[in-house]
Amino acid sequence: MAPETIVNTPTAQLLATHFPDVPVRGELPGHTGLFDCAKAERLLGWRHDET
Incomplete structure (x- = not known):
């Protein structure tokens, strides 16, 4: 799961x-x-790492 896709479309x-x-x-x-x-970030402090 991520806030943005990696697909060009x-x-x-x-x-x-x-x-x-x-x-x-x-x-x-x-x-x-x-x-x-957003809920994972709010409750767990998780943020997607874009590296």
Whole structure:
């Protein structure tokens, strides 16, 4: 899990191509990941290491 994907294609386009019948709730700008990591950061102090 990560806050952003490593794929060159924007997330919204990936979803439209591979999962066209799945409703999208909220905005997915750029390469936004599909999982919210905020709770892990808030409760555990975990942050994705981008190295």
